[in-house]
Amino acid sequence: xxxxxxxxxxxxxxxxxxxxxxxxxxxxxxxxxxxxxxxxxxxxxxxxxxxxxxxxxxxxxxxxxxxxxxxxxxxxxxxxxxxxxxxxxxxxxxxxxxxxxxxxxxxxxxxxxxxxxxxxxxxxxxxxxxxxxxxxxxxxxxxxxxxxxxxxxxxxxxxxxxxxxxxxxxxxxxxxxxxxxxxxxxxxxxxxxxxxxxxxxxxxxxxxxxxxxxxxxxxxxxxxxxxxxxxxxxxxxxxxxxxxxxxxxxxxxxxxxxxxxxxxxxxxxxxxxxxxxxxxxxxxxxxxxxxxxxxxxxxxxxxxxxxxxxxxxxxxxxxxxxxxxxxxxxxxxxxxxxxxxxxxxxxxxxxxxxxxxxxxxxxxxxxxxxxxxxxxxxxxxxxxxxxxxxxxxxxxxxxxxxxxxxxxxxxxxxxxxxxxxxxxxxxxxxxxxxxxxxxxxxxxxxxxxxxxxxxxxxxxxxxxxxxxxxxxxxxxxxxxxxxxxxxxxxxxxxxxxxxxxxxxxxxxxxxxxxxxxxxxxxxxxxxxxxxxxxxxxxxxxxxxxxxxxxxxxxxxxxxxxxxxxxxxxxxxxxxxxxxxxxxxxxxxxxxxxxxxxxxxxxxxxxxxxxxxxxxxxxxxxxxxxxxxxxxxxxxxxxxxxxxxxxxxxxxxxxxxxxxxxxxxxxxxxxxxxxxxxxxxxxxxxxxxxxxxxxxxxxxxxxxxxxxxxxxxxxxxxxxxxxxxxxxxxxxxxxxxxxxxxxxxxxxxxxxxxxxxxxxxxxxxxxxxxxxxxxxxxxxxxxxxxxxxxxxxxxxxxxx
Ligand SMILES: *Cc1c(COP(=O)(O)O)cnc(C)c1O
Numbered sequence: 001x002x003x004x005x006x007x008x009x010x011x012x013x014x015x016x017x018x019x020x021x022x023x024x025x026x027x028x029x030x031x032x033x034x035x036x037x038x039x040x041x042x043x044x045x046x047x048x049x050x051x052x053x054x055x056x057x058x059x060x061x062x063x064x065x066x067x068x069x070x071x072x073x074x075x076x077x078x079x080x081x082x083x084x085x086x087x088x089x090x091x092x093x094x095x096x097x098x099x100x101x102x103x104x105x106x107x108x109x110x111x112x113x114x115x116x117x118x119x120x121x122x123x124x125x126x127x128x129x130x131x132x133x134x135x136x137x138x139x140x141x142x143x144x145x146x147x148x149x150x151x152x153x154x155x156x157x158x159x160x161x162x163x164x165x166x167x168x169x170x171x172x173x174x175x176x177x178x179x180x181x182x183x184x185x186x187x188x189x190x191x192x193x194x195x196x197x198x199x200x201x202x203x204x205x206x207x208x209x210x211x212x213x214x215x216x217x218x219x220x221x222x223x224x225x226x227x228x229x230x231x232x233x234x235x236x237x238x239x240x241x242x243x244x245x246x247x248x249x250x251x252x253x254x255x256x257x258x259x260x261x262x263x264x265x266x267x268x269x270x271x272x273x274x275x276x277x278x279x280x281x282x283x284x285x286x287x288x289x290x291x292x293x294x295x296x297x298x299x300x301x302x303x304x305x306x307x308x309x310x311x312x313x314x315x316x317x318x319x320x321x322x323x324x325x326x327x328x329x330x331x332x333x334x335x336x337x338x339x340x341x342x343x344x345x346x347x348x349x350x351x352x353x354x355x356x357x358x359x360x361x362x363x364x365x366x367x368x369x370x371x372x373x374x375x376x377x378x379x380x381x382x383x384x385x386x387x388x389x390x391x392x393x394x395x396x397x398x399x400x401x402x403x404x405x406x407x408x409x410x411x412x413x414x415x416x417x418x419x420x421x422x423x424x425x426x427x428x429x430x431x432x433x434x435x436x437x438x439x440x441x442x443x444x445x446x447x448x449x450x451x452x453x454x455x456x457x458x459x460x461x462x463x464x465x466x467x468x469x470x471x472x473x474x475x476x477x478x479x480x481x482x483x484x485x486x487x488x489x490x491x492x493x494x495x496x497x498x499x500x501x502x503x504x505x506x507x508x509x510x511x512x513x514x515x516x517x518x519x520x521x522x523x524x525x526x527x528x529x530x531x532x533x534x535x536x537x538x539x540x541x542x543x544x545x546x547x548x549x550x551x552x553x554x555x556x557x558x559x560x561x562x563x564x565x566x567x568x569x570x571x572x573x574x575x576x577x578x579x580x581x582x583x584x585x586x587x588x589x590x591x592x593x594x595x596x597x598x599x600x601x602x603x604x605x606x607x608x609x610x611x612x613x614x615x616x617x618x619x620x621x622x623x624x625x626x627x628x629x630x631x632x633x634x635x636x637x638x639x640x641x642x643x644x645x646x647x648x649x650x651x652x653x654x655x656x657x658x659x660x661x662x663x664x665x666x667x668x669x670x671x672x673x674x675x676x677x678x679x680x681x682x683x684x685x686x687x688x689x690x691x692x693x694x695x696x697x698x699x700x701x702x703x704x705x706x707x708x709x710x711x712x713x714x715x716x717x718x719x720x721x722x723x724x725x726x727x728x729x730x731x732x733x734x735x736x737x738x739x740x741x742x743x744x745x746x747x748x749x750x751x752x753x754x755x756x757x758x759x760x761x762x763x764x765x766x767x768x769x770x771x772x773x774x775x776x777x778x779x780x781x782x783x784x785x786x787x788x789x790x791x792x793x794x795x796x797x798x799x
Pocket of ligand 1: 121123533534535615616641646
């Protein structure tokens with residue numbers, strides 16, 4: 001297929017396709033076409049090219065009766081798709097040429113596409129990378145999620161404070177999806193359960209329909225395409241005609257607006273539990289639709305219900321779809337008449353579960369009363385699952401306890417395999433959150449270290465480095481990323497180094513230009529670009545970074561003629577709207593930026609930039625331009641991280657703690673190419689036992705008393721001495737995330753970075769060895785490992 005696409009499609013054919021779609025799909029003349037029209041016409045043309053491999057993949061899967069992987073995820077952070085599809089089909093240059101023939105700026109057309117931001121951060125982006133790798137590996141798979149009308153909110157700053165507005169990616173037509181009105185399942189809520197002849201019957205009191213929208217996900221070189229199937233909620237009865245005829249128009253629309261609420265918005269928080277009824281409904285809505293769809297497909301292929309685990313592997317991305325266990329049991333037992341014990345066993349053989357967090361507040365729990373009211377039958381089934389579990393294991397661990405339904409325990413008990421997402425994290429899962437269940441099921445927890453797709457996160461976002469790699473080691477690396485190790489012998493070569501630096505500089509200039517165009521911000525590409533981009537959270541410690549910025553500012557002012565290394569500190573990230581402390585950190589960064597950037601003494605040596613509305617597309621611009629990657633979470637709190645992988649792969653060494661996948665990144669790129677600091681996970685746990693550790697650390701620090709004093713004096717808040725009371729009080733009296741304890745070690749590591757960066761050849765070597773060492777972190781490796789260790793799923797790859 002790839003050879004076909006590459007040879008049979010030329011730029012003129014793409015141009016013709018664009019013209020045809022402009023005329024017949026959009027009904028526009030070239031003269032009257034807007035940027036949106038051109039984008040749509042190009043997208044539909046590329047989509048046409050995907051349809052063939054897509055249908056062929058579906059056909060082949062059916063013919064082989066091959067096992068399919070079902071990846072259930074509440075979030076898919078896809079970003080833009082035009083470039084992604086063009087690159088995977090290997091027609092990027094031809095598409096560019098075609099648009100040029102039509103007098104259009106290809107880059108501008110690509111940039112016109114809104115991000116599909118159906119996720120908060122790392123968890124949703126992981127799901128998107130996994131889909132890319134499943135297709136690249138030709139593993140038959142479906143991604144299942146929710147077609148949110150509004151993705152993650154847009155972030156704006158007003159006087160330095162985060163303000164949120166609704167995101168509306170579906171305000172324009174989404175070019176890539178196919179609506180499937182015939183793929184529609186009823187989803188029930190509420191009511192009661194009766195029993196007759198020992199059979200349970202659920203009488204729900206509310207029903208909505210789940211309607212499928214399919215987007216193709218094409219793999220590298222267009223050899224295979226899988227489906228991302230997103231569910232939209234629709235009313236079972238579109239319109240209440242009786243109310244309308246009475247003149248009650250609001251009431252007439254009530255069924256529609258009630259149903260649509262379920263797929264209306266993405267919850268903008270991935271680390272704290274909100275305990276909202278609507279969230280539980282969203283989770284059940286997409287999980288039930290997906291499981292019904294899986295069963296329908298298996299039955300249409302004539303597969304016996306007791307054999308379904310041979311044909312379906314269902315992966316739960318975090319606990320959000322944990323209701324899949326009881327739902328599958330319900331369908332097997334109540335609808336298809338399987339015995340309860342057998343149904344539980346069969347469901348477990350299909351299901352596996354990925355844990356993503358050790359933050360206890362992020363482990364989902366539902367008030368039992370609420371749960372039983374919304375899902376009365378599932379409540380009863382969970383009690384039966386619990387009984388079986390207690391009986392079989394003799395363990396005392398319950399799913400329902402103290403009036404709460406614990407989704408982590410449910411997901412664990414109903415999965416045949418549970419995985420953590422980095423080596424350290426998987427060990428901590430065994431030792432902390434699930435230690436008791438690990439004792440009851442000692443074989444169940446395994447590790448699968450996360451990965452990222454090299455197509456988007458190197459090939460597509462970093463053309464200068466892509467070119468240098470092609471020229472140096474050939475062009476076979478995008479789906480065999482460990483080939484990057486062949487760059488190692490070149491890391492000290494002067495000519496290679498020259499080109500490596502030129503690539504980095506080109507990316508930095510591109511970023512500088514973008515910032516200037518967008519915000520009028522001017523930054524100097526000759527300075528070190530020091531980047532921390534990720535959700536704003538206390539455990540990620542953006543506040544430690546900004547405190548270090550203040551300490552550095554002080555040090556420069558004390559000795560303005562010292563040997564300083566010019567730096568631009570770049571931040572990006574959103575805070576959950578209800579997370580007060582995270583929002584205070586955002587404001588502090590913006591306040592410090594305003595003060596420091598205006599200081600004539602330091603402005604050529606230190607600058608702080610925080611572009612608003614960080615998303616996948618912004619990440620694609622920032623990451624290739626980074627010199628230094630900030631991965632400074634409190635050890636034991638970042639489950640894996642994937643931003644750390646993207647930055648290192650793009651030749652940006654890390655300053656970081658021994659946390660999440662940092663540990664394995666350091667092993668792969670070499671300890672001498674990684675700036676390590678801070679307490680270990682073990683030391684963190686010990687330090688927390690010492691009373692008054694934060695105050696003691698502040699008093700012992702040569703920097704912190706002055707820095708915190710400046711904030712308290714209102715130096716950065718126009719004299720407002722109370723703006724950061726909450727944040728300061730937290731640091732002095734609580735500091736659960738040990739900013740104060742790691743601060744000095746972090747400051748010292750940053751000075752080592754300064755020194756290292758001034759040695760141009762030494763730094764380039766270090767950066768190149770980061771790129772060369774990161775091949776293992778391809779999500780192709782991760783997915784290959786899931787397929788073998790968890791799913792027992794085949795690849796239908798043909799050469
Ligand atoms: C990769 C990515 C993340 C995850 O970053 P971490 O540093 O691992 O938290 C979050 N948001 C976006 C847009 C990403 O691309």
